[in-house]
Amino acid sequence: MNASLCTDPFGAGSSSEAVPADAVRLTGDLGDGPLRVVLLGTAAGPYPAPGRQGAATAVVVGDRVYLVDAGYGALRKYAQAGLALRDLGGVFVTHLHSDHVADLFNLLLLGWGPANRGVDHQVRIVGPGPDPRDSSAGTAGLVEHGLSAFGQDIGVRTRTSPRTHLAKLVQAEDVSVESTPTPVYEDDRIRVLAAAVPHPPLHLALGFRIETEHGAVAFSGDTARSRVVAELAASADILVHEVMDPTYYRDLGYSPELLDFLAASHTSPQEVGQVAAEAGVECVALSHIGPPDPRAVTDDDWERPVRAGFRGRIVVGHDLTRILPTRS
């Protein structure tokens, strides 16, 4: 299938040109289909770059929305995608690097309450637990500290408007899994499996597989090339995979040590193609793209090395790219 059919960030025809700057057009209606994936933010790394914002993806199952990661800009992109926080079913955090969680608490703090279709129900947040090496906070700790840090605001808003205290609406859960896909969440719409992927020096980074009755969507999280991702994504409809172009960073003058570090914790486009083929997925979507600036590496230059190893559908992600599984 021609990848351009599914790379238009606004779902309005083909787009082979890189998006030159931050997307600002509203998408509103996401279209039909019982299972939709919206790449809200597609940038790698914490430093704000033009053209792409922080890592976040929405998996929309009917009228329920699930988020995987909430990097900077996630809340804004969520709104731009026409999604309502009232429909947020859960959040799955791959790991606790800032480029994946910078907007996690903002999502709740700024999108809380019955006004403006905000969060008015309990939302589960599932992610890695504390680092045992230094006892730094895990996912539950991150949320707990956020509730404390913004206690004045939350208290005032609870007293002056008809809403439930935010602490009662958030249920954050730490998970600890190894490299075997393990169920970590289930509700009436989805079942989620997680497995540890190699993203050193973090003690735990997760990949996810979200299963629905309309298809399965897998997420590599941040990872070096890994058979664990291929296992999580086995025969999935869509694999959202991180990607980093080592050539770009080499040409930028990175030291051999730094290049080795990047290679040990991220995946090249050639390797993404190999993992997608090994998994036998229908579609692989590149997200968490490094370098994030679309002018630095063109869509064609991202796609070509992936295509060398994978014959299926390839989506070069941009913020607000919408992907529908072929069979849905």
Ligand SMILES: [Zn+2]
């Ligand atoms: Zn990252």
